[in-house]
Amino acid sequence: MKYRILALAAVLAVGACGTGAEPETGAAASGAPAKLTVWIMDGSVTQELLKKFETEHEDAHKGVDLDIQIQAWDGIGERVTAALASTDAPDVIEVGNTQVAQYSSSGGVTDLTAKIADLKGEDWLPGLAQPGNIDGKQYGIPWYAANRVVVYNKDLFAEAGIKEPPKTRDEWLDITTKLNKGGNQGIYLTGQTWYALAGFIWDEGGDLAVQEGGRWKGALDTPQARAGMDFYQRLQALGKGPKDADEANPPQHEVFAQGKVAQIIAVPGVAARVLEVDDQLKDKMGFFPIPGKTADKPGTVFTGGSDLIIPVASQHQDEAYELVKALAGEKFQKELATTMSFVPNRTSLAGVLSGDEGTAAMAVGAANGRATPNTPNWAAVEATSVIKQYMTAVLTGADPAAEAKKVSESITTTLNSGS
Amino acid sequence: MKRLALNATAVAVLVTTVFPVYWMFLTAFKPTRDIQAATPTFWPADPTLEHFVTAVSAPGFWTYWRNSLLVTVAAVLIALVVALLAAFAMTRMRWRGRSAFVVAVFAAQMAPWEALLVPVFIIARDTDLLDSLAMLTGVYFMITLPFTIVTLRGFLSAIPPELEEAAQVDGCSRLVAFRRVIFPLLAPGLMATSLFGFITAWNEFAFVNVLIIKDQDKRTLPVWLSSFRDVFGTDWGATMAAASLFALPALLLFLFLQRRVGTGMTAGAVKG
Amino acid sequence: MRAGHRSFWPFLLIAPTVAGGAFLLLYPMLKAAVISFQHFRMGELIRGGATLVGLENYAELLGGTEFWQVVWRTVAWTAINVVLIVVLSTGVALMLVRLRRGLRLAVMSALALAWATPIIAATTIFQWLFQSELGVVNWLLVTLGFDSFQGYTWFADGTATFAVLVILVVWQSVPFAALTLYAGLTTIPAELYESARIDGGNGWQVFWKITVPMLRQLFALIASLEVIWVAKCFPQIWVLSQGGPDDATTTLPVYAFKIARVLHRYDLGSAVAMLTVVILAVALVSNLRRMVRS
Numbered sequence: 001m002k003y004r005i006l007a008l009a010a011v012l013a014v015g016a017c018g019t020g021a022e023p024e025t026g027a028a029a030s031g032a033p034a035k036l037t038v039w040i041m042d043g044s045v046t047q048e049l050l051k052k053f054e055t056e057h058e059d060a061h062k063g064v065d066l067d068i069q070i071q072a073w074d075g076i077g078e079r080v081t082a083a084l085a086s087t088d089a090p091d092v093i094e095v096g097n098t099q100v101a102q103y104s105s106s107g108g109v110t111d112l113t114a115k116i117a118d119l120k121g122e123d124w125l126p127g128l129a130q131p132g133n134i135d136g137k138q139y140g141i142p143w144y145a146a147n148r149v150v151v152y153n154k155d156l157f158a159e160a161g162i163k164e165p166p167k168t169r170d171e172w173l174d175i176t177t178k179l180n181k182g183g184n185q186g187i188y189l190t191g192q193t194w195y196a197l198a199g200f201i202w203d204e205g206g207d208l209a210v211q212e213g214g215r216w217k218g219a220l221d222t223p224q225a226r227a228g229m230d231f232y233q234r235l236q237a238l239g240k241g242p243k244d245a246d247e248a249n250p251p252q253h254e255v256f257a258q259g260k261v262a263q264i265i266a267v268p269g270v271a272a273r274v275l276e277v278d279d280q281l282k283d284k285m286g287f288f289p290i291p292g293k294t295a296d297k298p299g300t301v302f303t304g305g306s307d308l309i310i311p312v313a314s315q316h317q318d319e320a321y322e323l324v325k326a327l328a329g330e331k332f333q334k335e336l337a338t339t340m341s342f343v344p345n346r347t348s349l350a351g352v353l354s355g356d357e358g359t360a361a362m363a364v365g366a367a368n369g370r371a372t373p374n375t376p377n378w379a380a381v382e383a384t385s386v387i388k389q390y391m392t393a394v395l396t397g398a399d400p401a402a403e404a405k406k407v408s409e410s411i412t413t414t415l416n417s418g419s
Numbered sequence: 420m421k422r423l424a425l426n427a428t429a430v431a432v433l434v435t436t437v438f439p440v441y442w443m444f445l446t447a448f449k450p451t452r453d454i455q456a457a458t459p460t461f462w463p464a465d466p467t468l469e470h471f472v473t474a475v476s477a478p479g480f481w482t483y484w485r486n487s488l489l490v491t492v493a494a495v496l497i498a499l500v501v502a503l504l505a506a507f508a509m510t511r512m513r514w515r516g517r518s519a520f521v522v523a524v525f526a527a528q529m530a531p532w533e534a535l536l537v538p539v540f541i542i543a544r545d546t547d548l549l550d551s552l553a554m555l556t557g558v559y560f561m562i563t564l565p566f567t568i569v570t571l572r573g574f575l576s577a578i579p580p581e582l583e584e585a586a587q588v589d590g591c592s593r594l595v596a597f598r599r600v601i602f603p604l605l606a607p608g609l610m611a612t613s614l615f616g617f618i619t620a621w622n623e624f625a626f627v628n629v630l631i632i633k634d635q636d637k638r639t640l641p642v643w644l645s646s647f648r649d650v651f652g653t654d655w656g657a658t659m660a661a662a663s664l665f666a667l668p669a670l671l672l673f674l675f676l677q678r679r680v681g682t683g684m685t686a687g688a689v690k691g
Numbered sequence: 692m693r694a695g696h697r698s699f700w701p702f703l704l705i706a707p708t709v710a711g712g713a714f715l716l717l718y719p720m721l722k723a724a725v726i727s728f729q730h731f732r733m734g735e736l737i738r739g740g741a742t743l744v745g746l747e748n749y750a751e752l753l754g755g756t757e758f759w760q761v762v763w764r765t766v767a768w769t770a771i772n773v774v775l776i777v778v779l780s781t782g783v784a785l786m787l788v789r790l791r792r793g794l795r796l797a798v799m800s801a802l803a804l805a806w807a808t809p810i811i812a813a814t815t816i817f818q819w820l821f822q823s824e825l826g827v828v829n830w831l832l833v834t835l836g837f838d839s840f841q842g843y844t845w846f847a848d849g850t851a852t853f854a855v856l857v858i859l860v861v862w863q864s865v866p867f868a869a870l871t872l873y874a875g876l877t878t879i880p881a882e883l884y885e886s887a888r889i890d891g892g893n894g895w896q897v898f899w900k901i902t903v904p905m906l907r908q909l910f911a912l913i914a915s916l917e918v919i920w921v922a923k924c925f926p927q928i929w930v931l932s933q934g935g936p937d938d939a940t941t942t943l944p945v946y947a948f949k950i951a952r953v954l955h956r957y958d959l960g961s962a963v964a965m966l967t968v969v970i971l972a973v974a975l976v977s978n979l980r981r982m983v984r985s
Contacts, residue, residue: 037633069635072646075628078952082540082629085737086549090633102955108737242823244847244936250654312737383953389936396847406937417954425786429794432783436801439862440808442827443816459827501707508704520705523712528916529971530716531723533925533948534964537736537957538722539715561715564708614807622810622926625948641811645930655819666812673807 034316035065036323037090039083042072044094044144044306046272049339057326064319073248077383084108089311091320092327094143098372100307101131102379104139110310110317112324113138119328123347127303127371140307141328142345144336146267147301147369148196149361150291154284156184156262165288167295169231176238179262188252188261189236191243191395192388195302196265196290201228202300202370203293208387209373209411216375218411220390221404229404233395243395246388257281265290267304268341268358287361292368303369305343377415386410443666446659447471454656470660477647477661479638487621487640488668490552494559495616499609501560502567507597509568510575527565533625540629550634558626563616570615574608575601610676618669640665727961736957748962758946758963762970765922765942768853772921775861777914780868785898787873799870806866814930817859821845849939852932856940859927864920868913875909876902915978922971943967 040050054066071079077099083089084106095103103109116138121129124142132140160179166172180186189196198208206224209216219225239261253270255261257277264270271285290299308327310320326332333344334352341358343366344350353359372378381387390407394400446454448466474480508514509521539558548554578601586596624641631637647661726741727748735741752758787795821828823844832840845851879902887897903910925944928934934941934949941949943963951960
């Protein structure tokens with residue numbers, strides 16, 4: 001026992017030295033291999049593609065050793081903040097496009113304005129480039145975008161005798177009711193899929209929050225927003241999606257992979273993850289844009305996506321930039337877009353998507369893409385989950401009017417709390 | 420009749436106390452179809468190890484398990500030694516400021532640790548101790564220290580000072596007297612206290628999240644358990660197997676100590 | 692004893708405690724106190740250069756309604772839990788004394804087992820017990836005839852989540868209190884009880900006339916320890932409900948954590964923590980006084 005304790009102490013002491021005194025500067029590291037730490041969000045890229053990229057990048061850049069770490073969404077805000085505030089941060093971090101503004105305005109992210117031309121930033125997707133740009137300086141580099149479509153099970157549609165995907169909301173409710181028979185779920189929509197709700201609200205002409213004379217105001221209590229929630233509730237009832245969870249708990253692609261769910265609302269890239277679980281659905285997944293109120297206009301969708309940032313505290317600024325350049329460059333963008341069914345970061349690369357059913361459906365929806373309210377504080381609204389709690393409350397029978405009023409007040413407070 | 424009612428109550432208390440733990444192990448060993456059955460079974464008819472295989476093969480399990488054990492055991496041992504010294508000074512010696520010290524130790528238990536995340540992070544950053552298990556050990560040591568002192572003080576004051584005085588009269592030095600006379604009497608107290616410290620440190624997850632940033636191989640088991648639940652959300656078999664594996668070291672330690680400690684488990688607080 | 696050693700030995704013995712406390716507790720506390728008087732948010736954490744704003748953060752807290760709601764919720768949370776814990780553990784301890792050896796050891800082992808179960812494991816177990824579709828609690832309630840619990844979502848309702856958390860905390864806390872009280876009960880000389888019985892007291896009177904006064908110190912200690920532990924209880928709440936739904940389970944520590952780590956208002960979060968310490972200290976001041984005297 002005594003020896004074991006000594007061994008413990010020794011290990012601890014070594015651990016302390018190992019991380020303590022290592023003043024690796026870019027210059028010093030140029031001789032020795034630079035170990036670059038990269039944070040990629042869970043679900044962004046398949047393991048296979050990351051492996052391939054890692055090998056290629058390490059071959060092309062001698063002396064660079066990539067350590068790609070997959071980050072869980074839960075608690076990511078505090079981990080990125082701690083990383084930005086540390087003295088030896090990860091070198092490249094993927095951040096959601098609704099959160100990049102908050103980090104960019106914190107002073108902890110490297111300003112890459114001078115590199116825009118080198119990165120061919122003239123035709124970046126505005127939905128990714130704008131949130132990464134604060135006061136004319138570009139901190140976040142657009143990486144990929146995606147919006148939700150309806151992914152459906154062709155077998156279950158055929159069984160129910162449905163030939164055509166729905167074009168309007170009413171048709172959508174009709175066919176989903178038909179599909180919701182026997183052991184099958186018409187749609188698996190969890191109670192807290194808030195960006196699906198955002199789309200329905202935008203369709204009604206409402207919004208999540210509005211700016212009035214410099215002040216932000218939560219808007220979920222407007223009649224338009226209430227109508228959007230009402231539609232969500234009717235749709236959600238046509239399946240067994242848990243009312244008190246979001247689509248990550250359990251991961252909805254796993255539920256869909258069981259083959260008992262007719263539809264889910266997801267980015268088309270989810271198809272690849274479904275097949276990772278079980279390939280019985282190969283060639284059996286179809287896609288259509290989220291239906292709008294009328295047949296001539298598809299539903300409005302939330303444009304999601306990610307930017308890449310380099311923390312100021314990264315010890316390998318030059319190598320990190322080369323890495324960002326590779327990740328945001330044409331070659332990898334094309335691979336990423338085709339493998340994951342994402343929209344590439346530049347409009348001129350969009351051609352790569354033609355011929356794919358999923359991304360075609362996404363492109364139709366993308367024409368009606370919207371973003372969350374453009375303020376660095378929006379990230380805090382997401383982080384507090386108030387919208388999710390509002391949805392659960394309404395779906396489990398609370399008074400919709402009172403709940404809508406409460407959540408709007410809460411959003412108003414958060415958005416105006418300064419930073 | 421009275422005896423019967425008493426025994427029935429005792430059995431009821433026994434069942435409610437044990438059931439959640441039993442249910443965790445039971446679920447972990449049940450095949451998935453039994454877990455999802457409409458009518459639960461209360462006995463492992465058809466035990467399986469598949470959920471444990473799932474849990475153990477999730478990435479990082481062994482690394483995190485080792486980290487947790489290392490940090491927790493180190494923190495507990497350091498806390499025991501430091502607390503023993505302080506408790507000795509508090510019970511066996513008279514000195515200026517002793518009562519203030521007693522109050523300070525008691526008050527230290529009120530420390531709002533969740534709110535000290537940012538200050539501790541800043542301190543770790545400024546002393547180059549981020550991404551280091553040593554810093555984590557230090558924090559866990561400090562979290563467990565106040566209660567360890569309070570309890571050990573209780574145990575020590577239950578041992579009459581005359582015992583060691585007698586030993587000293589017999590010619591032993593104070594140190595020898597302590598080792599030969601006090602230490603054996605104190606052993607159960609030390610063990611009971613170490614179990615408490617172990618449970619506290621074993622559980623901690625908030626500090627790992629901000630103190631371990633870049634070096635993911637230094638994360639600990641609670642972080643693993645919560646990310647495990649993110650991934651395996653509704654796979655309750657695997658989740659319960661993971662929870663079982665998480666609870667196991669503490670439960671084993673308890674079983675090991677209980678034999679030695681017996682009913683003296685919490686006697687320290689009596690004299691507190 | 693050698694008087695000369697008295698002068699510096701005690702200070703040498705407490706030196707490690709003092710050093711550890713100074714660096715890892717007092718220093719962070721002082722830093723937190725300073726932050727609570729500053730404008731200290733994400734930018735200041737990363738860039739440094741926080742400016743003093745005086746009492747602004749405290750004014751924002753004390754002037755708003757939310758903080759007071761959280762305070763009252765914390766008071767209610769603490770009161771409910773501590774009362775349940777003390778009452779139940781007293782009952783269990785009194786029961787233990789009367790049990791025969793075999794059964795007593797079995798119950799004590801069970802209690803210690805529950806006590807030794809790590810909080811996060813226990814919290815995960817309770818999520819599973821109270822799960823809506825497959826949870827054994829809903830099954831039991833439906834089997835007993837409460838059909839409204841078919842598929843009941845405990846964690847969607849504020850009061851229900853609060854109740855589950857109370858059950859969890861009580862389940863975890865009773866063992867320590869009960870075993871400690873039992874150890875205390877065994878120190879009461881049997882003659883005291885016998886003479887009380889001869890004087891014609893019934894069980895209830897004996898309890899109030901002999902047991903309670905004898906164990907007054909112990910009850911006070913347990914009650915104040917439980918007040919601290921329950922009021923500061925964080926991981927259970929955070930893992931189970933993150934303070935929701937609808938803030939129904941947001942107590943002071945959860946509130947401080949949410950403000951600081953989720954909203955990045957480290958200044959406001961520190962102010963909450965400082966006020967929490969003040970509230971706890973005031974609540975326990977009489978106990979602290981007694982400790983100084985002893």
